[in-house]
Amino acid sequence: MTTDPKTPAPEDPAKMAEFDTRLARDETIEPKDWMPEKYRKQLTRMMSQHAHSEVVGMLPEGNWITRAPSLRRKMVLLAKVQDEGGHGLYIYCGAETLGIDRAELIDQYLYGTAKYSSIFNYPTLAWADIGVIGWLVDGAAIVNQTMLARASYGPYARAMIRICKEENFHKRQGYELCATLARGTPAQRAMVQDAVNRWWWPSLMMFGPHDGDSPNSGDLLKWKVKLKSNDDLRQRFVNLTVPQAKAIEITLPDPDLRYDEASGNWLIGPIDWAEFKQVISGNGPCNHERLAARRAAHEEGRWVREAAAAYAAKRSEPAGQAA
Amino acid sequence: MPAPLFEYLLRIGDDRLVLGHRNSEWCGHGPILEEDIALANISLDLIGQAQLLLNLAGQLEGQGRDADTLAYWRDDVQFRNLQMAELPKGDFAFTMMRQFLFSAWANLQLEGPIQGNHEDLKGIAAKAHKENRYHLRHASEWVIRMGDGTEESHRRAQAALDELWPWTGEMFQQDDVDRAVAEQGAVVVAADLEPRWRAAVTDLLGRARLTIPTAPMRMTGGRKGRHTEYLGRMLAEMQIVARSHPGATW
Numbered sequence: 006m007t008t009d010p011k012t013p014a015p016e017d018p019a020k021m022a023e024f025d026t027r028l029a030r031d032e033t034i035e036p037k038d039w040m041p042e043k044y045r046k047q048l049t050r051m052m053s054q055h056a057h058s059e060v061v062g063m064l065p066e067g068n069w070i071t072r073a074p075s076l077r078r079k080m081v082l083l084a085k086v087q088d089e090g091g092h093g094l095y096i097y098c099g100a101e102t103l104g105i106d107r108a109e110l111i112d113q114y115l116y117g118t119a120k121y122s123s124i125f126n127y128p129t130l131a132w133a134d135i136g137v138i139g140w141l142v143d144g145a146a147i148v149n150q151t152m153l154a155r156a157s158y159g160p161y162a163r164a165m166i167r168i169c170k171e172e173n174f175h176k177r178q179g180y181e182l183c184a185t186l187a188r189g190t191p192a193q194r195a196m197v198q199d200a201v202n203r204w205w206w207p208s209l210m211m212f213g214p215h216d217g218d219s220p221n222s223g224d225l226l227k228w229k230v231k232l233k234s235n236d237d238l239r240q241r242f243v244n245l246t247v248p249q250a251k252a253i254e255i256t257l258p259d260p261d262l263r264y265d266e267a268s269g270n271w272l273i274g275p276i277d278w279a280e281f282k283q284v285i286s287g288n289g290p291c292n293h294e295r296l297a298a299r300r301a302a303h304e305e306g307r308w309v310r311e312a313a314a315a316y317a318a319k320r321s322e323p324a325g326q327a328a
Numbered sequence: 329m330p331a332p333l334f335e336y337l338l339r340i341g342d343d344r345l346v347l348g349h350r351n352s353e354w355c356g357h358g359p360i361l362e363e364d365i366a367l368a369n370i371s372l373d374l375i376g377q378a379q380l381l382l383n384l385a386g387q388l389e390g391q392g393r394d395a396d397t398l399a400y401w402r403d404d405v406q407f408r409n410l411q412m413a414e415l416p417k418g419d420f421a422f423t424m425m426r427q428f429l430f431s432a433w434a435n436l437q438l439e440g441p442i443q444g445n446h447e448d449l450k451g452i453a454a455k456a457h458k459e460n461r462y463h464l465r466h467a468s469e470w471v472i473r474m475g476d477g478t479e480e481s482h483r484r485a486q487a488a489l490d491e492l493w494p495w496t497g498e499m500f501q502q503d504d505v506d507r508a509v510a511e512q513g514a515v516v517v518a519a520d521l522e523p524r525w526r527a528a529v530t531d532l533l534g535r536a537r538l539t540i541p542t543a544p545m546r547m548t549g550g551r552k553g554r555h556t557e558y559l560g561r562m563l564a565e566m567q568i569v570a571r572s573h574p575g576a577t578w
Contacts, residue, residue, distance in 0.1 A: 063356035063364065070352045074569040075396050075578040076345075076379045079352075080372055086355050087368035094361050132569045190576050298357065306359020308484065309420050312477025313360075319476065 016041045028229050033159035036102035044228050045103055047221065048158050050119075051230065052100040053110040058122035059093035061295050065129040066138060074132060081178055082135060088171050095168065099160040115300050123281065124211050126289035133186055133193075133200035139179015141201070141208040141246065147172045148242045149212065157229040180249060187253040201250070202258045209273065210281045212239040218278075240270055247271045332508035333446070334388050335408065336515065338398070339505070339551055340437075341381030342409035344456075345399055346559070347430060348374030349566060350417045359420050366466055370427065373459040380452045400570035404560045405553040412495035414550075414559040421474055421484035425492055428467035432529050433499045434460045436521055443516040444509075468532050475536025482537065489533070490541050497545030499525070505551075 020039050027034065034040055063086050070086065073079035097107045113119035124142055129135065147169060154165035186197035213219055213235040225231040233241075250257050261274030283289060352371040358364035382395035393401075412430065417423050438460065441453035474485035500522040510517040518524075533540060549555070570578075 060356075060361065067356040070355055071349060071565050072569050074400070074573070074576075076375060076399055077396075078578055080375055080379070083352060083355070083368050083372045083375070087365055087372065090361055090365040090368065094365070097361075185578065190573060192573060193576055302357040302359065306363075306420065308478065308480045309359035309363070309474075312474050312481030315481075316473040316477045 014042075028157055031229075032157075033162060034157050035159045043224065044230075047224055047228070048161065048230060049100060049103045049105055049110075050221075051225070052096055052103070052161055053105075053113065054120050054122075056093045056096035056100060056110070057114045057119060058125065059089045059096065061121045061125045061299060063089050063093075064295055064298055065125055065127070065291075066135060068129050069132060069135050072132065073135075078135075078182070085139070085175050085178065088175070092164075092168050092171070095164050096161075099164045102160045111303065115296070115303055120285065122211060123284045123289065124207050126284050126292045126295060127203070127207050128291050130203070131196050131200055133183070133196040134204070136179050136182030136186060136197065137200040137204045139175050140183050140249070141179075141204050142211070143172050143176040143179060144246060145208045145211045145242050147176060148238050148245070152232050152238065153230075155232055161230075180253075183255065184253045187255055198255060201255050205258050206277065206280075207284075209239055209243070209276055210284075212236075212242070214278065214281070243271045243273055244269075331388060332505045333449075333512065333514050334385050335505045336509045337381050337385035337388070337449070338408040340441075341378045341385060341395075341398075342407050343378075343413050343430075343434075344374040344381070345378035346407070346409040346562070347413040347426075348372075348378060349562060350413065350415075351423065351427070353417050354423065363420070367423070370463050370466070373456075373463065377452065377456045377459070380455075384448055384452065396570070400567045404555050404563055407550075407553065407555065407559060407563070409550050409555075409559075410495070410498050411546075411548050411550040411556050412492060412498065414556055414562060415492075415495070416558055418488065418491075419484060421481070421488040422491065424467050424470040424474070425485060425488035427463060428471045428532070429492055429496055429529065430499075431460055431464035431467055432532070433496075433521075433525050435464050436518070436524055436528075437499070440515040440517055444514045445512075446514040449514060471532060471538070472536045475533070475538045485536065486538055489538055490543070493541040494543050494546040495548070498548040498550060501548070501551065503551065 021041060024034075024039065024041060024044075034044075066082060066086050066089075070079060070082055073082050097110065100110060101107060110119070114121060129138070150165045150169050150172065154162055154169055156162045156165065183197050183201075186193040188194075213222075216222060216234045216236050219235055222231065222234060226234070247257065247262070259274050261272070263272055264270075265272050284292070287293075348371045351367050351374065354367040355364060355371075358367060378399070379395045382398045386393040386395065386398055410430075412426060415422075415426070418426075435457070438453045438457040441449045442457060444450060471485060474481040476482070502517065506515070506517050509515040530540060570576075
């Protein structure tokens, strides 16, 4: 996909002023309301990226469904991955209210340049990863999504309210899994510590670049799609997570991590942005496998979708015309 | 010689554990997001049923084994599921056709324990029956869509049916275990299960424009622990983490 070289037509100043007034009054924008083209584009990008992330996110966790070490854990994981599919569906429907259909959005990430969350390009190497993903990755997602539940676009905000409830549940389950391993056998303890060592920094990268380096943040903040900056959200996540790690005697892999009395914040060491850039530009540990798996599912499923469409078309033919 | 009801519970519990496992392999790889969700949901129901049935089996046995011990610490020759359940998931047509044939059978077969006199088993069977109705409806709708969809979907659905049909005979074999649980009154074993199942699937497959194969039934033995070569590998995957950490709690 190439970007449109044409500059978009300037927006009608009167409509633009009314739009800004509505945002200033904290009104939500609804699908049939007028909105500037850039707002529509940014939201489409953000919502579809979010939906793709939910769907791609089914892969690293799905990787352990067949190996879950107890039936209860297997069912919890199946239910969680099923929820994620549901979130994807829900957000795709929300994105469709902006005037683009799901098939087109899916094409954009399978064959074009649309992105999904970089975190899902890391491999799940041990059972403990399932707990750590719930605790850290869902934990980070909740911090972000709690803010998005107050976003200016109504369908997105409402989707987030519902999704946050389920994500909170996933996070508790994940943390409980980690706590169980942490007080288990030495091998279980080592497994969960290793998983935390691998997932901690990628989880922090989920909040995106520092505020000064974030290309989309300005517009999103101005339009109240985002209400807090990447760095503020990241700090909130760190502050929530450090005591949780201490409670189960797990070490976070950051020698510079320290409590700052003045601000009341836990301060972290430098993030390896070179790694982040590698992963978002397609060279992470699993980018190739994730996309290949989703493309294969899509292509191998084509005949199923065609069958459903053909059958539905036959049923909607007037009686007498059907073969 | 294990008690017949224990053996019976292993059979219907293992059917669900193994089939649930196979369906769960679709997670993230379905043809459409709605089917990823539906297949995960069916797996969840089946594994949930397996957990209840195997826990009850362990209680009756009285040797301290629970559903997890039975699921993770038995070898393939100790499993009692239908062979059809352990076959690899195949394409979507194979998975849905198998679910249809199994659910149509379970829909009738579960009436046995529901009408029986074992209170715990009755409760589990009633819950399973309710869930199974949804699975049967879902799979039936897909069998019709595929059979009466495009040329390709028809061909795939017919191929799946041809492949699966000879495995279905095992669902209707009865032995000493069935006779003993019937005598106890725990399960009412119906004599007409096969004709009723055949009538139901014949009707649906007809609506799907599919042809019932005439091939003979295969030699089987899942109920006695004689399995295909696929089950050992499936269990190796399912049991690897649990068996790598003996004595651990999860």
